[in-house]
Amino acid sequence: MPSAEQRKKIGQLFAVGFHGREINKEITTLIRDYGVGAIVLFKRNVLDAAQLQTLCLGLQKIASDAGHSQPLFIGIDQENGLVTRISPPIASQQPGPMTLGATGSLDYAYEVAKATGGMLQHFGINMNYAPVGDINSEPLNPVIGVRSPSDQAETVSKFAAACARGLRELNVAPCIKHFPGHGDTAVDSHYGLPVIDKSRADMEKLELIPFRDAVANNIEMVMTAHISLPQLSKDGLPATLSSETIGILRNEWKYDGVIMTDCLEMDGIRAEFGSVKGALMAFQAGVDNVMICHTFDVQSAAIDHVCDAIAAGTLSQERIDASLERLRKLKERYTSWPRALRTEPPETLAALNKSGEKLASQVYADAxxxxxxxxxxxxxxxxxxxxxxxxxxxxxxxxxxxxxxxxxxxxxxxxxxxxxxxxxxxxxxxxxxxxxxxxxxxxxxxxxxxxxxxxxxxxxxxxxxxxxxxxxxxxxxxxxxxxxxxxxxxxxxxxxxxxxxxxxxxxxxxxxxxxxxxxxxxxxxxxxxxxxx
Incomplete structure (x- = not known):
């Protein structure tokens, strides 16, 4: 059995989701006893503006009362357009990536990201799992499609940079996804493991460009994809679990930001490796932050499994300490207890929504x-x-x-x-x-x-x-x-x-x-x- 101290240290490296619109026993236990450092919100957690604000504040209070040295990261997929977790009438509907791509305007991409960041900050959400850096080069792609601004690498790269800049300006941490590129597949990794059988040279000309550019611009976080790249990683593992693929970021591009996984309960990982084992494999590959979105038993077991691996010597404490330091630095930049425990007045949201609707209507008309x-x-x-x-x-x-x-x-x-x-x-x-x-x-x-x-x-x-x-x-x-x-x-x-x-x-x-x-x-x-x- 791991010590309470070790469990809480490892918990900082996990981003977890939970079911319901109120704080429940499971999420309280994960924050208080397992020390989880990040929460992932979905549409299932959102009822209305007051409820969402109360929920985020309540989560931070649990962390504060439990003695967390830094606030929680509270993250969400507010890509806008097709993937919109906080929808009207709670917040103004903002246009998604391909809608923005059709306008050709990087200024619009930046302004929409700022509007999104302002809205997220109002609720106490300090991380957005956006921008999408995938290039929709396969028209039959069932998972990316209009979540990407274009089928051209340079266009995707520029729009992703504009989005990241807008979020950053409103103090919401951006996270580019899904490295090394989920665009050229006709399989949805929620339901299976897509295979992209491309050479490194081919990927350098297309998929890798937006991610390489984002790393060069010091993007805060990179999310990995559950895709198999047989020519890129000889170990045959999905990108999320492959030290060779993660090594492109860490060793070749010298990226020292936070690398996080997509949800390990997606079938791209769960079906073949299991989510608990997958969590350990991801850390062994060089990932800093593991996302598990749905099941308490899986979340708690994964944290304990990683603790056991450190005790057994199959995962080094140094490896984990490096990840803890990356997350600590990112939290230092984007969070503080006074901000995390503050409540914005309702009239602030009304003003944000009014300006957001005006901006969105201009973009939709031009798209x-x-x-x-x-x-x-x-x-x-x-x-x-x-x-x-x-x-x-x-x-x-x-x-x-x-x-x-x-x-x-x-x-x-x-x-x-x-x-x-x-x-x-x-x-x-x-x-x-x-x-x-x-x-x-x-x-x-x-x-x-x-x-x-x-x-x-x-x-x-x-x-x-x-x-x-x-x-x-x-x-x-x-x-x-x-x-x-x-x-x-x-x-x-x-x-x-x-x-x-x-x-x-x-x-x-x-x-x-x-x-x-x-x-x-x-x-x-x-x-x-x-x-x-």
Whole structure:
């Protein structure tokens, strides 16, 4: 059995999540008795503004009362856009990475990060697991997609730097992810172990560029990916557990910031190695901070397992002390007890949300991309008879799971999209389709409408959406059809028979509203497609 002192020392190197919106027995035990140094929050932990603020303050009070020398890092994945843990009406919806990429504006990326940082600070959150440094070079990537600003390395690098700068300015520690690059895979590491069989030379020309640049700019933290890179690491281990891959950061690039893992309860690690064993392997590989997001028994067992390994001599105390010092220095820079135990007044959040909404609306307006347009079709008129065709709730949203089956990505909100159109054109018919296609009556409505607006979400990964869209185009013939890709822009990018095609890059109400403004002539198309076409 590890000593209480050793257990608390090792606990500082863990970032843990918990279930529920109130402090429970398990998280109290982890902070008080196991000395965990960081908490990971998800959508499952958020109810409203007052609750979230109370939760963060309560967590810090437990740490303070337990004698922690420094406050907790409280971290969250507030990437914005598709991955938004704190959503309206609590906070203003901010545009995600590919939306920003479509504007081409690094100033917007910086300002959005500042708005995000200000909001997080209000609640007592001092770390953001962003920016995303992955390059979406594989259009069928189910886990990155619009979480990346572009398929070009230099663009991703510049946008990541702007995001990090904005967060840093508001005293929120940024963390670039997922080293050495999760973009070129069609497998989601939440559900399996992706393999990227590329040479080091090839990765130097693409995947590694944003991370190398971030390290050169002294990024505070780097998060590793659960991906296998057989040509990069001869040990055959996923990047998170590979001393060869971690060695690129630490030994070759001389990075002395904090290296942390993605959640070890993802199947990319758990299924083959187990989360407890994986925690020890990550430290042995050179990682500083291990993330375990869901299960108390796994979290506590992992801390004890690392303590036992030090006692047995399979992990050196010196190795661990180096990680403790890196985290201590980062906490010294980004945390203090007076700040951690302070509560911001509600009116501060109201002001942040007002300015955040104004900024976001400008970005969304500048991001909407008219990829193709049938001559003379736009703008639509209020008297236009519209059939709005969209899939039911069973659309692909990818991993980044919260707890069990609860997705943390933006849900499919076709009702709200339809409302936005109906406000402009009262003769709007709402048609939902599933994998069993449309009824005869629905096809009749599609064929008789003046204009069909087809909204899809990641249709390239969803055969029934793709087939339905092409069938709508066939039946419409020369009659007007507008397709809106509400997430990845690839849905009908190469299908010329869909003559009017719009991309909005995220399935948020705010992004779709900007598309509606474009359709009805209240805005001009300004966005540029940030991926190859």
């Amino acid at each position: 909407v991309t008219l990829i193709r347009a049938e001559e003379g079709l736009l703008p639509l008129k209020p008297t236009t008879k519209i059939a709005f065709v969209s899939p039911g709730p069973d659309v692909p949203i990818g991993g980044a799971v919260d707890s069990g089956t609860l997705p943390t990505r933006v849900p499919w909100i076709a009702d709200t999209f339809e409302e936005r159109i109906r406000k402009r054109a009262s003769q709007t018919t709402d048609i939902r389709f599933t994998s069993s296609t449309l009824t005869d009556e629905q096809w009749k409505q599609v064929e008789e409408a003046d204009v069909v607006i087809l909204a899809t979400r990641n249709a390239r990964e969803s055969k029934y959406q793709k087939e339905l869209g092409l069938e709508v185009a066939r039946r419409r013939g020369s009659s007007p059809l507008v397709s809106v890709a509400t997430c990845a822009p690839y849905d009908f990018l190469d299908d010329a028979q869909i003559r009017t095609y719009i991309a909005v890059y995220e399935p948020t109400v705010e992004a779709f509203s900007a598309a509606v403004d474009l359709l009805f002539g209240d805005a001009q198309p300004k966005g540029k497609l940030p991926v190859a076409h």
